[in-house]
Amino acid sequence: xxxxxxxxxxxxxxxxxxxxxxxxxxxxxxxxxxxxxxxxxxxxxxxxxxxxxxxxxxxxxxxxxxxxxxxxxxxxxxxxxxxxxxxxxxxxxxxxxxxxxxxxxxxxxxxxxxxxxxxxxxxxxxxxxxxxxxxxxxxxxxxxxxxxxxxxxxxxxxxxxxxxxxxxxxxxxxxxxxxxxxxxxxxxxxxxxxxxxxxxxxxxxxxxxxxxxxxxxxxxxxxxxxxxxxxxxxxxxxxxxxxxxxxxxxxxxxxxxxxxxxxxxxxxxxxxxxxxxxxxxxxxxxxxxxxxxxxxxxxxxxxxxxxxxxxxxxxxxxxxxxxxxxxxxxxxxxxxxxxxxxxxxxxxxxxxxxxxxxxxxxxxxxxx
Amino acid sequence: xxxxxxxxxxxxxxxxxxxxxxxxxxxxxxxxxxxxxxxxxxxxxxxxxxxxxxxxxxxxxxxxxxxxxxxxxxxxxxxxxxxxxxxxxxxxxxxxxxxxxxxxxxxxxxxxxxxxxxxxxxxxxxxxxxxxxxxxxxxxxxxxxxxxxxxxxxxxxxxxxxxxxxxxxxxxxxxxxxxxxxxxxxxxxxxxxxxxxxxxxxxxxxxxxxxxxxxxxxxxxxxxxxxxxxxxxxxxxxxxxxxxxxxxxxxxxxxxxxxxxxxxxxxxxxxxxxxxxxxxxxxxxxxxxxxxxxxxxxxxxxxxxxxxxxxxxxxxxxxxxxxxxxxxxxxxxxxxxxxxxxxxxxxxxxxxxxxxxxxxxxxxxxxx
Numbered sequence: 001x002x003x004x005x006x007x008x009x010x011x012x013x014x015x016x017x018x019x020x021x022x023x024x025x026x027x028x029x030x031x032x033x034x035x036x037x038x039x040x041x042x043x044x045x046x047x048x049x050x051x052x053x054x055x056x057x058x059x060x061x062x063x064x065x066x067x068x069x070x071x072x073x074x075x076x077x078x079x080x081x082x083x084x085x086x087x088x089x090x091x092x093x094x095x096x097x098x099x100x101x102x103x104x105x106x107x108x109x110x111x112x113x114x115x116x117x118x119x120x121x122x123x124x125x126x127x128x129x130x131x132x133x134x135x136x137x138x139x140x141x142x143x144x145x146x147x148x149x150x151x152x153x154x155x156x157x158x159x160x161x162x163x164x165x166x167x168x169x170x171x172x173x174x175x176x177x178x179x180x181x182x183x184x185x186x187x188x189x190x191x192x193x194x195x196x197x198x199x200x201x202x203x204x205x206x207x208x209x210x211x212x213x214x215x216x217x218x219x220x221x222x223x224x225x226x227x228x229x230x231x232x233x234x235x236x237x238x239x240x241x242x243x244x245x246x247x248x249x250x251x252x253x254x255x256x257x258x259x260x261x262x263x264x265x266x267x268x269x270x271x272x273x274x275x276x277x278x279x280x281x282x283x284x285x286x287x288x289x290x291x292x293x294x295x296x297x298x299x300x301x302x303x304x305x306x307x308x309x310x311x312x313x314x315x316x317x318x319x320x321x322x323x324x325x326x327x328x329x330x331x332x333x334x335x336x337x338x339x340x341x342x343x344x345x346x347x348x349x350x351x352x353x354x355x356x357x358x359x360x361x362x363x364x365x366x367x368x
Numbered sequence: 369x370x371x372x373x374x375x376x377x378x379x380x381x382x383x384x385x386x387x388x389x390x391x392x393x394x395x396x397x398x399x400x401x402x403x404x405x406x407x408x409x410x411x412x413x414x415x416x417x418x419x420x421x422x423x424x425x426x427x428x429x430x431x432x433x434x435x436x437x438x439x440x441x442x443x444x445x446x447x448x449x450x451x452x453x454x455x456x457x458x459x460x461x462x463x464x465x466x467x468x469x470x471x472x473x474x475x476x477x478x479x480x481x482x483x484x485x486x487x488x489x490x491x492x493x494x495x496x497x498x499x500x501x502x503x504x505x506x507x508x509x510x511x512x513x514x515x516x517x518x519x520x521x522x523x524x525x526x527x528x529x530x531x532x533x534x535x536x537x538x539x540x541x542x543x544x545x546x547x548x549x550x551x552x553x554x555x556x557x558x559x560x561x562x563x564x565x566x567x568x569x570x571x572x573x574x575x576x577x578x579x580x581x582x583x584x585x586x587x588x589x590x591x592x593x594x595x596x597x598x599x600x601x602x603x604x605x606x607x608x609x610x611x612x613x614x615x616x617x618x619x620x621x622x623x624x625x626x627x628x629x630x631x632x633x634x635x636x637x638x639x640x641x642x643x644x645x646x647x648x649x650x651x652x653x654x655x656x657x658x659x660x661x662x663x664x665x666x667x668x669x670x671x672x673x674x675x676x677x678x679x680x681x682x683x684x685x686x687x688x689x690x691x692x693x694x695x696x697x698x699x700x701x702x703x704x705x706x707x708x709x710x711x712x713x714x715x716x717x718x719x720x721x722x723x724x725x726x727x728x729x730x731x732x733x734x735x736x
Contacts, residue, residue, distance in 0.1 A: 026405030028612055037394030041581075070438055074604025107602035111479050207608055213409075214607040234475035235603050236442025239582040240575055244396055244612030 006320060009308045013317035015347050017270060020211040020337035027213055031248035041241045045229060053246050054217070061202055062193025063219035067228050068246045070237050072179055072205050073104050075218040078231040079201045080140055081112045082224060083173040087139035093117040094142040095126055097149035099177065122326075125155050128162045131172075141167055144177035145184050145195070151283035151293035151333075152180070157188050164198035174198065179205040179216075183289040186261040200224070206249035209263060209290055210256050211337060215245035256338075263290035263336040270334065273352045278359040283331075290336040294318075298362065300330040306358045314351035316343070374688060377676045381685035383715050385638060388579040388705035395581055399616035409609045413597060421614050422585070429570055430561025431587035435596050436614045438605050440547055440573050441472050443586040446599040447569045448508055449480045450592060451541040455507035461485040462510040463494055465517035467545065490694075493523050496530045499540075509535055512545035513552050513563070519651035519661035519701075520548070525556050532566035542566065547573040547584075551657040554629040568592070574617035577631060577658055578624050579705060583613035624706075631658035631704040638702065641720045646727040651699075658704040662686075666730065668698040674726045682719035684711070 010016075021027065042050035050068060058066035069075040076099070080092045092108070094100060096118040100108050108114045117138055119130040125147055143163065146152035155163075167174040176199040178184075181192055188195065196202045201220035206212035218228055232238045267287040274282050279297040296303050300322055311317050319332035378384075389395065410418035418436060426434035437443040444467070448460045460476070462468060464486040468476050476482045485506055487498040493515055511531065514520035523531075535542040544567040546552075549560055556563065564570045569588035574580035586596055600606045635655040642650050647665040664671050668690055679685050687700035 022406070023409040023411065023609065024405065025400065025403055025407040025409065025611065025615070027409070029400055029403070029405050032393065032397055032400070035393055035397070037392065037397050038390070039393040041391040041393065041395070043391065069604070071604040071607050073601070073606070077604065103601075104604075105598050105601045107604075111602050213612060214609050230473050233441070233471075234473045234479050235605075236437070236439040236445065236472075236475075237604060238441070239439050241391065241582050243393065244581060247393070 006304050006307060006322065009311045010317035010320035013311045013315050015316040015343050016339045017316065017318065017343055017348070018334050018336065019339050021339070027211075028244065028248060031213075031251040035247065042243050042246075044240055045232070045238055045242075049243060050246055053250050056250075057204070057217045058219055060192055061196045061204065061217070061219045062191075063196060063202065063221070065222045065225040066217050066219035067225045067232065068242060068249075069216045069218055069232060070214065070239065070242060070245065072177075072203050072216040073099070073107070074232065074235050074237045075203045075216045075228070076100065076142070076175070076177060077104070077107055077112055078228050078235065079175050079203065079218060079220075080108065080114060080142065081231060082227045083140040083175065083200070084112075084114055087171070087173070089137050089139040091115045091117050091136055091138045092140045092142065093119050093131070093134065093138045094177075095120055095144060095147060096122045097147065098142060098144055099148075099179070100142070102149065123150060125150075125153055126163075127155065127159060128166060131163065131166060138172060140173040140175055142175045142177055143199075144179070146180055146289045146291065148180065148291070148333075152183075152287065152289045152291035153284055154184055154187060154288045157190070160195075160198055173200045175200065176202040178202050180208045180289060180291070182257060182260050183209045183263065183291070186264040187288040206245070206253065208335070209260060209337065210249065210252050212249040212252040213245055215242070215249050259338075260290065262341070266290070266340045267292060267334070267336045270336065270340065273348070277352060277356040279363060280355065280359060291334060293331050293333055295325070295329060295331045296359075298330070298359070299328075300324065302362055303330050306362070309358070310351050310354045313354060314347055316347050316351040318351075374672050374675060374690065377679045378685035378688035381679045381683050383684040383711050384707045385684065385686065385711055385716070386702050386704065387707050389707070395579075396612065396616060399581075399619040403615065410611050410614075412608055413600070413606050413610075417611060418614055421618050424618075425572070425585045426587055428560055429564045429572065429585070429587045430559075431564060431570065431589070433590045433593040434585050434587035435593045435600065436610060436617075437584045437586055437600060438582065438607065438610060438613065440545075440571050440584040441467070441475070442600065442603050442605045443571045443584045443596070444468065444510070444543070444545060445472070445475055445480055446596050446603065447543050447571065447586060447588075448476065448482060448510065449599060450595045451508040451543065451568070452480075452482055455539070455541070457505050457507040459483045459485050459504055459506045460508045460510065461487050461499070461502065461506045463488055463512060463515060464490045465515070466510060466512055467547070468510070470517065491518060493518075493521055494531075495523065495527060496534060499531065499534060506540060508541040508543055510543045510545055511567075512547070514548055514657045514659070516548065516659070520551075520655065520657045520659035521652055522552055522555060522656045525558070528563075528566055541568045543568065544570040546570050548576045548657065548659070550625060550628050551577045551631065551659070554632040555656045574613070574621065576703070577628060577705065578617065578620050580617040580620040581613055583610070583617050627706075628658065630709070634658070634708045635660060635702070635704045638704065638708065641716070645720060645724040647731060648723065648727060659702060661699050661701055663693070663697060663699045664727075666698070666727070667696075668692065670730055671698050674730070677726070678719050678722045681722060682715055684715050684719040686719075
């Protein structure tokens with residue numbers, strides 16, 4: 001069988017090394033299978049079920065209060081708007097590869113009239129010197145842990161503390177883009193509450209490592225979350241009922257909150273397999289979370305057919321898409337979840353033997 | 369058993385005359401019970417399941433294209449923003465009791481920098497003269513069919529045509545707040561597509577008469593809906609997966625789209641029962657959709673205990689809340705759905721006999 005595209009070849013492979021399970025309706029059905037049908041729906045952000053979940057997440061994050069949002073895009077814009085209104089400063093700082101800069105169609109400008117100040121270069125993390133050397137006044141600094149678009153890198157815990165101290169001293173609000181907050185805990189060896197105590201506001205996503213359907217939590221002080229509810233209504237995010245998301249979020253949070261260490265170790269193991277292959281390297285070289293990027297010294301045109309051959313021969317899919325670096329070199333993201341542990345070791349071994357051999361063969365054919 | 373509040377008394381009553389069923393998790397479970405688990409999730413607004421549903425709704429509404437939104441609040445702001453950007457005019461016109469004016473925390477101003485121009489008085493519908501006499505330039509007129517906050521009133525079809533013609537002649541975009549669009553079709557004796565042909569853009573809700581969980585459709589030309597997708601992303605409404613809402617919306621749409629005439633007739637029947645009671649009247653006197661308001665010549669303090677007695681004695685709840693007119697007189701909204709047909713006639717008869725008697729008794733005691 002020949003697959004015309006990488007995506008189709010990836011989908012056709014029986015095994016995957018990334019993620020949890022396919023994104024399909026069974027994720028919803030499983031979460032609700034044992035839920036009582038007469039459980040009352042939440043009504044415009046109110047009701048026992050949503051209150052209980054929000055209080056539980058506030059406690060987990062060590063914050064006074066938490067609000068469930070349909071999306072992180074909405075939650076984070078709102079956090080930055082609240083802090084900017086509070087300070088009367090319309091500038092907010094974040095990394096040039098943050099979600100707000102790449103994936104939100106300039107909403108922060110178009111909807112909130114805020115001006116982003118991009119800190120650090122694209123290929124490295126924000127450090128204390130970036131904020132110390134800043135000449136403009138900003139209301140808020142947004143830090144993304146881990147920095148997804150550069151393979152999920154993390155600053156040292158000491159840097160986090162220094163950044164937090166500096167922001168407090170200079171009246172700058174510090175917001176955590178913690179879409180993958182649980183995924184960073186094993187590396188720091190801290191609780192979520194310990195990490196969050198360094199930040200004024202925190203966002204957490206339920207469909208990354210946790211593997212829910214959609215949705216996010218925004219947490220902070222009571223006065224902050226009360227304001228966020230007004231903005232949630234303005235954004236059109238205060239749906240009559242959000243229970244399909246937060247009840248499933250809760251289900252998968254309970255299922256996976258204690259599996260992050262396992263995912264982290266598996267990511268390190270898998271990255272090592274990649275790094276042992278000729279002309280392949282991971283970013284970071286040793287993962288600090290459950291994720292990393294895989295880079296190849298090869299063009300997309302050379303790589304695609306090679307990957308497709310492996311997918312078919314080993315029945316294992318690595319990725320369905322290839323991104324490109326600024327230099328045009330192909331790479332992709334790997335995020336470890338439940339799929340990795342279900343992967344037969346001989347399948348994995350075969351696939352990586354093939355990858356190594358094929359990378360070498362291409363190098364040899366180039367030299368001839 | 370004594371119920372301390374009207375809401376508790378209402379909930380405790382076995383029968384209701386309004387709505388479909390309780391808002392509870394069973395609504396989700398029922399919709400997904402026979403759905404295949406391996407049905408692929410939509411991914412950021414893409415995929416076969418969401419495309420199929422959007423195309424079906426576009427065809428039903430007679431529009432080129434349709435986009436599913438998590439909420440009408442989001443969809444309508446975006447429609448007004450697109451039309452305002454297109455015209456380079458930041459004023460939009462709507463009724464003083466429109467959803468945008470009452471329930472969205474001034475989002476249209478705070479998020480979109482648009483200025484509302486309120487047309488007509490609170491207690492009547494917008495007519496052609498309101499728009500003809502307007503001195504300001506507006507980009508768009510939003511019409512709500514039916515006008516919910518005054519009992520679900522409707523303009524004549526002729527007035528609709530006149531408004532539509534006028535807007536086209538003067539380059540004003542006409543947007544339909546059709547949250548309850550299906551509910552108006554029996555009165556006009558028109559198809560949804562016929563009504564929608566009078567408008568440039570249309571919003572439809574799935575949790576009013578249709579009885580879904582949440583969600584909305586925004587429809588119009590292809591170029592309009594393409595722009596709306598960019599704004600949907602900006603608002604944080606482009607969730608990774610919206611299938612819990614649009615799949616259940618589709619399920620309940622199919623179940624109830626042909627029941628609106630029945631609901632309309634039941635509303636007229638029930639309004640007659642109310643109007644036969646002493647010192648009770650409905651607005652409108654004869655409903656034109658499945659909804660109406662019930663007004664009482666009595667204070668809230670007198671009315672509440674009277675209603676609670678009826679709820680307990682007849683085991684039928686009328687309402688869980690009382691709103692107040694500008695004069696402080698109590699009223700409530702009735703929306704007919706599936707509950708009405710399941711209501712035993714003797715229960716209904718007993719409750720309305722009691723209502724009539726008790727209203728008379730209070731009047732007599734006042735005169736003594």
